[in-house]
Amino acid sequence: MASHADEPNVDAIVETLVYLYTESRRLTKAKAREFGLTGPQLTVIKMLDQLGKLSLSSLSSRIQARNSTVTGIIDRMEREGWVQRERSTKDRRIVLIKLTDQGKKLAGEIEVEPMEIFRDGLASLPTDDLSELFRILGVLQAHVRKAVKDSPDV
Amino acid sequence: MASHADEPNVDAIVETLVYLYTESRRLTKAKAREFGLTGPQLTVIKMLDQLGKLSLSSLSSRIQARNSTVTGIIDRMEREGWVQRERSTKDRRIVLIKLTDQGKKLAGEIEVEPMEIFRDGLASLPTDDLSELFRILGVLQAHVRKAVKDSPDV
DNA sequence: TGCCATTGCTTCGTGTGCGAAGTATTCACC
DNA sequence: GGTGAATACTTCGCACACGAAGCAATGGCA
Numbered sequence: 001m002a003s004h005a006d007e008p009n010v011d012a013i014v015e016t017l018v019y020l021y022t023e024s025r026r027l028t029k030a031k032a033r034e035f036g037l038t039g040p041q042l043t044v045i046k047m048l049d050q051l052g053k054l055s056l057s058s059l060s061s062r063i064q065a066r067n068s069t070v071t072g073i074i075d076r077m078e079r080e081g082w083v084q085r086e087r088s089t090k091d092r093r094i095v096l097i098k099l100t101d102q103g104k105k106l107a108g109e110i111e112v113e114p115m116e117i118f119r120d121g122l123a124s125l126p127t128d129d130l131s132e133l134f135r136i137l138g139v140l141q142a143h144v145r146k147a148v149k150d151s152p153d154v
Numbered sequence: 155m156a157s158h159a160d161e162p163n164v165d166a167i168v169e170t171l172v173y174l175y176t177e178s179r180r181l182t183k184a185k186a187r188e189f190g191l192t193g194p195q196l197t198v199i200k201m202l203d204q205l206g207k208l209s210l211s212s213l214s215s216r217i218q219a220r221n222s223t224v225t226g227i228i229d230r231m232e233r234e235g236w237v238q239r240e241r242s243t244k245d246r247r248i249v250l251i252k253l254t255d256q257g258k259k260l261a262g263e264i265e266v267e268p269m270e271i272f273r274d275g276l277a278s279l280p281t282d283d284l285s286e287l288f289r290i291l292g293v294l295q296a297h298v299r300k301a302v303k304d305s306p307d308v
Numbered sequence: 309t310g311c312c313a314t315t316g317c318t319t320c321g322t323g324t325g326c327g328a329a330g331t332a333t334t335c336a337c338c
Numbered sequence: 339g340g341t342g343a344a345t346a347c348t349t350c351g352c353a354c355a356c357g358a359a360g361c362a363a364t365g366g367c368a
Binding site for chain 1: 322323324325326327328332333334
Binding site: 180183187209210211221222224225226229245247248249 | 315316317318319320325326327
């Protein structure tokens, strides 16, 4: 029910956003490769290094992926010996993920951030632009969150 | 060589951007499903409907994917009878992709845009914000393009 | 004209990414 | 305390997504 094609900028903005996301992800992946990691694996290992043990679910929501996706990622990381699954004693449904010693060592050697190129771009912006961007994206996020909530997921 | 963690907004912006992209893609995928399509297939069919015949390469660059990815997408769409491959006579290396009659019919029935939720959010913004966003994203894009050009792809 | 680098596409192997369905566990409520 | 709904995770099948390697066609240049 949206009326499109009334504001030509919209198409350009969407295109730019997709470009920024896709290309940043590609460059991150290429960097991660140098450490024998994939993109998502880099994100996970950094996150565990900073936050310690995390349940699979909280890991999923933090990296914006579904549990079924993260199960696979952790499977492969466990196979490589970087992480370890551990059943929570309080709630035996919960699987906690933690870095192994080898995983911690690897995490320490990595000097790359996920979406690093995009971050660098942001860092080069004047503070005012950063604030504006933060504000506007916030509005957009609220809009999308509402749409997600109202969508037929129930 | 970037100094991170100096501007707390950066992390939040990255997170928001990833959220917007991921969730918009998911919702598009869900909408596309109602027409028996996947997300990328929806994008391709809309594009071909608007632009007519396109080479596989130009299709790839327009949807921000690699040729090897698009080959697979077109394989499946051809299997469903929506598109057709056609060898260019001018340059026999080039494969032109075009909609079949069935594909055109389907394209006409679809009232969804790729990233529609994000577009809707943009449409609800005041014009000034839209311009600001356009400008700032443009700066970021220039930054990333430079990084891509300088990366060891050569 | 001939040769080689380049271009356009496909093939292959691996890793996401997801929904649907399944299992185990916990919770809510009676 | 027992039972059904809810939660946490896994499994499965399918569709991207990509790099590397391969093949065919084209172009550049001697």
